[in-house]
Amino acid sequence: MSNDPYNEIVREYFTAARHAGEIADSPSGYFEDQGLRLRFTAAIDDERIKSMRFAAWGCPHVIAAAEAVCRYFEGQAVAELDKFPTAQIMVDLAVPVEKTGRILVIEDTVRSLRAAIHDRVASNKQD
Amino acid sequence: MTNFVYLDYAATTPLNPDVAQRMQGAAFANPASNHIAGRQSATEVGRAVAQLGLLLNASSASFVWTSGATESNNLAIMGAARHREHRGKHLVTMRSEHKAVVDVFRSLEKRGFDVTWLDGDSSGFLAADKLRQALRDDTQLVSVMHVNNELGTIQDVAAIGAICRERGIIFHVDGAQAAGKIAVNLSELPVDLYSLTAHKFYGPKGIGALYVADDVIIEPMMFGGGQQRRLRPGTLPVALVAGLGEAAAVAAERLDDDHRLLSKLRERLAEGLLSIDGVSINGPEVGGYAGILNVSVSDIEGESLMLALEPLCVASGSACNSQSKEPSYVLRSLGLSDDAAQSAIRFSLGRLTTMDEIEFAISHYRGAVQKLRLLSPKPQSAA
Numbered sequence: 001m002s003n004d005p006y007n008e009i010v011r012e013y014f015t016a017a018r019h020a021g022e023i024a025d026s027p028s029g030y031f032e033d034q035g036l037r038l039r040f041t042a043a044i045d046d047e048r049i050k051s052m053r054f055a056a057w058g059c060p061h062v063i064a065a066a067e068a069v070c071r072y073f074e075g076q077a078v079a080e081l082d083k084f085p086t087a088q089i090m091v092d093l094a095v096p097v098e099k100t101g102r103i104l105v106i107e108d109t110v111r112s113l114r115a116a117i118h119d120r121v122a123s124n125k126q127d
Numbered sequence: 128m129t130n131f132v133y134l135d136y137a138a139t140t141p142l143n144p145d146v147a148q149r150m151q152g153a154a155f156a157n158p159a160s161n162h163i164a165g166r167q168s169a170t171e172v173g174r175a176v177a178q179l180g181l182l183l184n185a186s187s188a189s190f191v192w193t194s195g196a197t198e199s200n201n202l203a204i205m206g207a208a209r210h211r212e213h214r215g216k217h218l219v220t221m222r223s224e225h226k227a228v229v230d231v232f233r234s235l236e237k238r239g240f241d242v243t244w245l246d247g248d249s250s251g252f253l254a255a256d257k258l259r260q261a262l263r264d265d266t267q268l269v270s271v272m273h274v275n276n277e278l279g280t281i282q283d284v285a286a287i288g289a290i291c292r293e294r295g296i297i298f299h300v301d302g303a304q305a306a307g308k309i310a311v312n313l314s315e316l317p318v319d320l321y322s323l324t325a326h327k328f329y330g331p332k333g334i335g336a337l338y339v340a341d342d343v344i345i346e347p348m349m350f351g352g353g354q355q356r357r358l359r360p361g362t363l364p365v366a367l368v369a370g371l372g373e374a375a376a377v378a379a380e381r382l383d384d385d386h387r388l389l390s391k392l393r394e395r396l397a398e399g400l401l402s403i404d405g406v407s408i409n410g411p412e413v414g415g416y417a418g419i420l421n422v423s424v425s426d427i428e429g430e431s432l433m434l435a436l437e438p439l440c441v442a443s444g445s446a447c448n449s450q451s452k453e454p455s456y457v458l459r460s461l462g463l464s465d466d467a468a469q470s471a472i473r474f475s476l477g478r479l480t481t482m483d484e485i486e487f488a489i490s491h492y493r494g495a496v497q498k499l500r501l502l503s504p505k506p507q508s509a510a
Binding site (some may be wrong): 006014017020022030035037038039055056057058059060063072114 | 250428435501503
């Protein structure tokens with residue numbers, strides 16, 4: 001019986017979080033709640049997410065989930081940000097039930113990013 | 128070859144090879160049996176009693192063998208409280224005690240006892256005046272741990288015991304982190320009951336002892352035979368008892384050498400960790416037990432720090448509590464914020480710790496803190 005609270009994916013994403021960082025002068029979504037702080041930034045090209053980065057202060061599941069989110073959305077259409085894969089992340093990362101609230105905070109941060117992208121696009125059109 | 132660096136000696140220690148050898152050769156018969164084999168076992172037990180008596184400078188008739196410090200604490204506290212409850216139901220202990228003491232007092236509270244919970248100062252020390260003020264005419268028992276398992280604070284059990292003696296109050300000391308690690312002289316200390324366990328000083332798991340001073344009477348918790356003055360019935364595990372005895376003998380021989388080694392290692396570890404921005408020591412900076420160093424670091428999430436520290440084996444809060452994500456109640460009793468308490472890491476060093484391991488620990492801790500700070504979002508206004 002293993003008492004390891006983290007599965008292999010969490011360990012891999014936590015150890016080698018290649019999407020950690022921030023993209024300067026790009027739309028950004030920020031949220032803090034449930035004892036964690038999270039920011040996503042994304043570079044957009046023709047309605048697609050060219051690249052996405054995260055900065056996180058939280059437990060290993062949060063850091064791994066933020067990395068997973070970046071991997072998931074990178075290359076997809078911006079509109080896909082509305083379809084946050086909560087259930088898939090919970091299962092893939094074996095997130096304990098008591099941490100569900102933290103995954104919902106990540107979802108809120110992605111929504112905040114989506115709103116920031118929308119604002120940026122609208123502002124660019126006005127210019 | 129191990130794939131980790133073990134700095135969690137306050138949780139448990141590896142079995143000393145000499146102890147293992149002694150256990151393998153131990154007699155098997157029931158020491159209560161009145162035949163040659165039984166008498167051989169009884170001799171083995173007698174030798175262990177003498178070895179433990181030498182380590183703690185205690186009368187050899189005063190030990191009760193138990194399964195470990197948790198059982199010793201339960202027997203001492205429950206046994207003393209029950210035996211004296213007709214005289215009064217007021218008991219005194221500290222909030223920073225180990226769970227094996229805290230939960231016994233909580234259980235007694237549910238049974239109608241009145242418990243006063245004392246806080247230590249910012250390093251965990253209990254002031255004599257604070258204890259005096261807490262005592263009442265109906266106080267029957269005071270229980271204070273000798274060396275705090277999270278902080279390394281060494282309580283002044285001589286002063287505390289003297290106050291208890293003046294008033295005829297039973298004084299129990301949880302010595303799980305002290306026995307075999309610091310000099311303990313039970314012939315001189317005004318202590319009535321003293322709990323210990325073998326696995327904290329390189330002995331086997333599953334065996335401990337409770338010292339009961341000559342004139343102290345406590346109620347048993349278990350029934351079923353007349354062994355051990357009816358305080359703890361059941362056939363003695365002779366090999367485990369022999370192992371505890373041998374571990375005590377080795378500890379008595381090495382006490383000064385261990386202290387010198389641990390002091391040097393702790394000094395370097397503290398110096399190295401304090402050179403990292405935002406690190407502070409919890410508990411006594413000097414004068415505590417040399418084998419424990421507890422530090423917090425600002426603006427770092429504790430659970431991620433623990434994972435980033437692998438392959439270092441350290442503890443976040445007390446070992447028994449490490450699955451809990453709640454900040455340590457011991458650290459909170461010192462007045463630490465939740466953030467500072469949840470980032471706390473206890474390094475505990477032992478006889479086998481090397482300076483290379485200490486250097487690795489410093490450098491690895493520094494790297495983990497740097498990594499997590501890089502991962503953290505900049506403040507919102509700076510984004």
